[in-house]
Amino acid sequence: xxxxxxxxxxxxxxxxxxxxxxxxxxxxxxxxxxxxxxxxxxxxxxxxxxxxxxxxxxxxxxxxxxxxxxxxxxxxxxxxxxxxxxxxxxxxxxxxxxxxxxxxxxxxxxxxxxxxxxxxxxxxxxxxxxxxxxxxxxxxxxxxxxxxxxxxxxxxxxxxxxxxxxxxxxxxxxxxxxxxxxxxxxxxxxxxxxxxxxxxxxxxxxxxxxxxxxxxxxxxxxxxxxxxxxxxxxxxxxxxxxxxxxxxxxxxxxxxxxxxxxxxxxxxxxxxxxxxxxxxxxxxxxxxxxxxxxxxxxxxxxxxxxxxxxxxxxxxxxxxxxxxxxxxxxxxxxxxxxxxxxxxxxxxxxxxxxxxxxxxxxxxxxxxxxxxxxxxxxxxxxxxxx
Numbered sequence: 001x002x003x004x005x006x007x008x009x010x011x012x013x014x015x016x017x018x019x020x021x022x023x024x025x026x027x028x029x030x031x032x033x034x035x036x037x038x039x040x041x042x043x044x045x046x047x048x049x050x051x052x053x054x055x056x057x058x059x060x061x062x063x064x065x066x067x068x069x070x071x072x073x074x075x076x077x078x079x080x081x082x083x084x085x086x087x088x089x090x091x092x093x094x095x096x097x098x099x100x101x102x103x104x105x106x107x108x109x110x111x112x113x114x115x116x117x118x119x120x121x122x123x124x125x126x127x128x129x130x131x132x133x134x135x136x137x138x139x140x141x142x143x144x145x146x147x148x149x150x151x152x153x154x155x156x157x158x159x160x161x162x163x164x165x166x167x168x169x170x171x172x173x174x175x176x177x178x179x180x181x182x183x184x185x186x187x188x189x190x191x192x193x194x195x196x197x198x199x200x201x202x203x204x205x206x207x208x209x210x211x212x213x214x215x216x217x218x219x220x221x222x223x224x225x226x227x228x229x230x231x232x233x234x235x236x237x238x239x240x241x242x243x244x245x246x247x248x249x250x251x252x253x254x255x256x257x258x259x260x261x262x263x264x265x266x267x268x269x270x271x272x273x274x275x276x277x278x279x280x281x282x283x284x285x286x287x288x289x290x291x292x293x294x295x296x297x298x299x300x301x302x303x304x305x306x307x308x309x310x311x312x313x314x315x316x317x318x319x320x321x322x323x324x325x326x327x328x329x330x331x332x333x334x335x336x337x338x339x340x341x342x343x344x345x346x347x348x349x350x351x352x353x354x355x356x357x358x359x360x361x362x363x364x365x366x367x368x369x370x371x372x373x374x375x376x377x378x379x380x381x382x383x384x385x386x
Contacts, residue, residue, distance in 0.1 A: 001090070003086050005018045012136055013137075014136040017089075023128050027112060029096065030069070030096055030098065055107050055111050058107065061126065067105065068100040069130060069133070071097075072141065088134060096132070097163075099141065108128075173243075177191060178192075178193055190253065194284075197287050200284050202238055207295070211349060245290060247309065248316075273334035280327060288349045293353050302361050312360055317370065318369070320371070326374075329371065333374060333377075337381075351377050358373040358376045
């Protein structure tokens with residue numbers, strides 16, 4: 001392995017190091033890394049794809065474009081020597097992440113695992129160019145992944161977010177534990193958050209859209225890039241988002257405590273949205289509305305950064321309402337949406353988008369008033385549905 005050149009990317013505060021190595025050295029480094037990530041894209045295995053053509057070209061000695069990797073390194077440095085770059089990469093192979101070239105990597109692995117050992121070795125001995133970004137934080141990695149994949153058929157933004165932050169499933173975040181439904185776990189404790197719901201809310205923040213986006217195309221990537229370009233790449237944006245969400249939940253817990261609403265009070269036969277404050281707000285539709293609202297507020301310069309919501313949450317109140325009336329009103333709104341809208345989930349997300357935009361908008365009449373924001377959100381939702 002040889003470090004050929006090093007350039008500093010000031011936009012994302014990282015060094016771009018061009019390495020020259022054999023295919024064998026590359027595969028020995030990234031093979032296990034690719035397999036350990038549960039959110040990595042599946043390989044394309046159809047025999048008629050362009051990758052099957054690439055496999056045959058490789059066996060004939062073709063040169064493929066550089067593969068791009070990232071190495072998250074928190075040590076601030078303006079200069080990086082070539083020998084230092086080699087040492088960083090070789091000592092932290094497990095932390096490498098493929099930004100651009102996953103399918104090429106899969107093709108290289110297939111081309112070196114056939115029955116012909118002589119041909120396998122020929123491909124392993126070929127020289128490959130690999131670019132590695134050293135020093136990116138996660139939002140910088142996400143930004144660079146999108147720029148590299150724009151114009152292709154990439155993972156959706158949400159898939160890339162899941163891939164970048166999946167290690168929090170094991171390590172948590174400060175005092176927060178993330179749980180996955182596939183592990184048959186549920187976020188029942190106050191400091192437990194559903195990982196899937198949290199990712200959905202964070203994705204809504206980046207997209208400035210409360211609705212789930214299942215497709216992935218060029219236009220979506222460009223919009224995502226425009227939003228990310230306004231973010232501070234030196235901050236851990238996901239952490240700020242999660243702590244802001246937790247600060248809101250703490251405020252609701254402070255105001256409502258263990259108060260429970262009696263479902264018989266509002267509509268006979270209607271399903272209860274949530275008896276307690278935690279049951280009301282710890283739902284994916286709420287997190288999507290929360291994330292999208294914060295993105296809109298930042299774009300309109302009504303908040304400076306996501307972490308500002310942590311401080312604002314300490315000032316939230318129920319106005320003149322008690323906890324019983326507040327929970328009752330929220331359940332009535334959800335019952336109204338169920339009875340009067342066709343796309344119930346989308347309407348719920350839109351309601352909470354308006355709800356949080358009013359609650360944290362200093363120009364709103366219901367600023368920091370959780371009860372007052374309900375009527376305002378209902379009025380705006382109705383105007384959109386008419």
